[in-house]
Amino acid sequence: MTFPESNLRRKKLGQALMFGLARAISYGIVAILLLILFFIVKQGIGVVNWRFLTAMPENGMTQGGIFPAIVGTLYLVAGSMLFAFPVGVMAGIYVNEYAKEGPVKRFVKMMTNNLAGVPSIIFGLFGMALFVNELNFGASILAGSLTLGLLALPIVIRTTEEALKSVDDTFRQASYALGGSKLYTVRKVVLPIALPNILTGLILAVGRVSGETAPILFTVAAYFLPKLPGSVFDQCMALPYHLYVISTSGTQIEASRPMAYGTAFVLVVIVLIVNILATLLRNYFGKKVKMN
Amino acid sequence: MRLRRFTEPVFESLIKISGYSTGFIVLLIVIFLFKEGISFFNLSPVDEGSSLWVHNSNPVKKLTAPQIKDIFDQKITNWKALGGNDQPISLCTLDELGEAFTEEQLGAKFERLPACIDSYIDSLPGTIGFFPDKQTANALKNAQPVQVDKVSFSKFISGTEWFPTSRPAASMGVMPLLLGTLLVSFFAILFALPLGLAAAVYLAEIADERVRRILKPVIELLAGIPSVVYGFFGLVVIVPLVQSTFNLPVGETALAGSIVLAIMALPTIITVSEDALRTTPRAMKEASLALGASQWQTIRKVVVPYAASGITAAAILGIGRAIGETMAALMVTGNSAIMPRSLLQPVRTIPATIAAELGEAPFGGLHFKALFALGCILFIITLIINFLVERVSAKRVR
Structure with missing residues (x-):
């Protein structure tokens, strides 16, 4: 059988066309995404200065700074990680080191996947029902941190699990051969090797938590507070919620636009820092472990 | 040594308890959501007292x-x-x-x-x-x-009016919200899937390793941008764009929502389907090339069909994200709880409704419980989506 020359050429032309299209679409998508970043940075960078980061909002949040929102987000991130990190790491250890293959392990993994897929507004509803009302914490940093912690939990579990999975089994066997118990092996051998990757997971979770709005709407976030929170039972302001309220509600939406751009810029910078940190950590320690 | 004999079991049981934590939390979510949500039914819609x-x-x-x-x-x-x-x-x-x-x-x-x-x-x-x-x-x-x-449950599901605060009797029909959610999500995926798939094919099969190493982190980075930032971007860029392009009285429409959610779904769709495309065995691709197929024909007839279940999983996952997305939908869809007739009118999604109204609903009242019932619907949709993704992915392993 022979192929006519024109058929072959058509085939080649078609391929070139489709490849070109796929490349154009890919670059187009990346361009759109970069454009969003560029837009936020361009509009926001002029607003952000030392005063913007360290002053209280003024004049109905059309002037001044976003200091209380930054502080609130820091509290919420710290509070949520205080819960999600230990529990998540231990759950990851359970799944990878302790649980035997079988229905129990499958169930635990399925539940982790389910929790990861729950929309963030459901966490908000749940946090309001359980922490704010049932446990009577009220709208508070405690309730908001726990709600955000639940949301971050599957992220920490998954990355810990992946990190532990990548630890070569020979390390474990060597420890057992020297008489190390299971927990001792996990603690002294497996965890130290997996630590950089686990920390990467922690950083990614921090990034996710610092930008979440829906879970804190009813559990902690305040529209405006004249002073910083004094205890974990106080409400606080938070960056993502601040961006939401000043860009959608109130009577001075236009006047507070610069503040909104500045806040969006700070949020984007947090995400950038988090991603860069995670990548650096992974690359730096990734090499070190391999060299050993 | 003796101390360790004492502390080890304690630590190990802590580890075990943590392992079960996610199951426990899912159970708690179900209990609290459905407790409030189910108590909504059999209440009278007339103002209490x-x-x-x-x-x-x-x-x-x-x-x-x-x-x-x-x-x-x-x-x-x-x-x-x-x-x-x-x-x-x-x-x-x-x-x-x-x-x-x-x-x-x-x-x-x-x-x-x-x-x-x-x-x-x-x-x-x-x-x-x-x-x-x-x-x-x-x-x-x-x-x-x-x-x-x-x-009643049937009236709640089939009702076409959502006036939860209307007096003397509130009408709470979920249809406008459900259809609004599905409309926005459906078109978001319709926009995002072909583009995302093309990008995934490009990254997995066509691009140089060098190009891929630059593009992939950028796409993953954008998955980390908070939804409120996308919502804000939609509000200041996409909404005016939609308004002027179609000459509308307001730009906050289902279309604006679909566009923003499509942008947000792209990273998920690209990464998941690229991973699926990459699982195609080299031998299969080479067999196809050896038979005289061009690279493009190989992609179309071998690689994409082989990864079909993974691509389906990516699409379902993307729909799930879009359905559950709260802040972006709240900020750009215009929040009007009426039966959607076209893409160019304001709509309201289920998550956006919860976010917008829960703060104003009196605690424990009819409206409050109705919003929890909406949460139950959303939760059930999520479970179905997770189940589908797991089924589709399991097929791939086999």
Whole structure:
């Protein structure tokens, strides 16, 4: 059988066309995404200065700074990680080191996947029902941190699990051969090797938590507070919620636009820092472990 | 050594408990969500502690919540429209009584109010009255209470009106919200899937390793941008763009929502389907090339079909994200809870409704519980989506 020359050429032309299209679409998508970043940075960078980061909002949040929102987000991130990190790491250890293959392990993994897929507004509803009302914490940093912690939990579990999975089994066997118990092996051998990757997971979770709005709407976030929170039972302001309220509600939406751009810029910078940190950590320690 | 013998079991049981934590949390979410959500049904849609009354001679004894709303909005003005006698409907609340009677007639502590209502309704047999039970003491002689259908599951699901705060009776039909959610999500995926798939094919099969190493982190980075930032971007860029392109009175439309959600779904779709495309065994690709197929034909006939289940999983996952997305949808879709007719009108999604209304709903009331019922619907949709993704991915492993 022979192929006519024109058929072959058509085939080649078609391929070139489709490849070109796929490349154009890919670059187009990346361009759109970069454009969003560029837009936020361009509009926001002029607003952000030392005063913007360290002053209280003024004049109905059309002037001044976003200091209380930054502080609130820091509290919420710290509070949520205080819960999600230990529990998540231990759950990851359970799944990878302790649980035997079988229905129990499958169930635990399925539940982790389910929790990861729950929309963030459901966490908000749940946090309001359980922490704010049932446990009577009220709208508070405690309730908001726990709600955000639940949301971050599957992220920490998954990355810990992946990190532990990548630890070569020979390390474990060597420890057992020297008489190390299971927990001792996990603690002294497996965890130290997996630590950089686990920390990467922690950083990614921090990034996710610092930008979440829906879970804190009813559990902690305040529209405006004249002073910083004094205890974990106080409400606080938070960056993502601040961006939401000043860009959608109130009577001075236009006047507070610069503040909104500045806040969006700070949020984007947090995400950038988090991603860069995670990548650096992974690359730096990734090499070190391999060299050993 | 002895101490360790004591602490080790403690640590190990802590680890085990943590392992079960996610299952426990999912269970708690189900309990709390459904406890509030289910208690919504069998409540009366009429304001708590109040009742509606009609004259004894009025044959209409039963009304639905939307009918009551239409009556009090004066869209229905004759009892004939409701299957009653041909007489005009007149409304009577405490305000009307205050105008019709003097303070003396009503009594200093409104103790003669029931008698006044009685005489008012008797003089106007077409009256429908709405009074707090405290004032009527359920003791009117010339009038009888109207029975109002309780909130039922089927009415909640099939109802086409969402007026949760309307008085005297709230209408809570989930249809406009559900359709709004599905409309926005469907078009978001319709926009995102072909583009995302093309990008995934490019990254997995066509691009140089060097190019891939630059593009992939950028795409992953954008998965980390908070949804409120996308919502803000949508609000200041996409919404005005949609408004001017289609010459609309407002730019906050289902279309704007779909575009923003499509952008947000792209990273998920690209990474998941690229991973799937990469699982195609090299031998299969080489067999195809060896048979004289071009690289493009190989992609189309071998690689993409092989990864079909993974690509399906990516699409379902993307739909799930779009359905559950709260802040971006809230900020750009215009939040109007009416039955969606076109992409160019404002709609409201289920998560956006919860986010917008829960803060104002009185705790434990009808509206509050209705929002939890919405949460239950959303949660069930999520579970179905997770289940589908797991089924589709499991097929791939086999």
